[in-house]
Amino acid sequence: MKQRSKVTAIYNGCTSNNESNKKLNVTFATIIGYFLPGLPSILWFNQKKKGWSLIxxxxxxxxxxxxxxxxxxGVxxxxDAYQLxxxxxxxxxxDEWAFFWNRRKSS
Incomplete structure (x- = not known):
């Protein structure tokens, strides 16, 4: 059995592409996004370039x-963390550079 990191456990076990049925904690992501903009992008949204750019x-x-x-x-x-x-x-x-104002076009 693979051991999960503390961050993943705190964040309800969500993976970056949301493969599990567990939901993201929107409030937690919003608070972290305010105090450390870019960190939710790095940790949970698999947007490393965007996250480091925001930091x-x-x-x-x-x-x-x-x-x-x-x-x-911070706002x-x-x-961004709340919407994503x-x-x-x-x-x-x-996507790697998805922001809260971007919407994926339906096909």
Missing amino acids: GLTVVGFLIFQIFGNIVI FGAV SNRMNKGERL
Whole structure:
């Protein structure tokens, strides 16, 4: 039996492509997305490039704009994590650079 990491266990055992029937904890993802924008993308949405870009943007935003920059980027990260968590709970697969305003076109 494969042992799950603590992060996966905390996050209801969800995999990045939501293969299991378990749902993402939207509230937890939103809180993490506010305080550490990009971390939900890295850990749960399998969007590593996007996640590291948001973390870099957070650092630069703090250095340039200090508190105001982190508030704006934090709100962006929280909204993104909330929307993408809900979309994954509905069974949607996310692209590497999917943001909350992107919708996959139905075929």
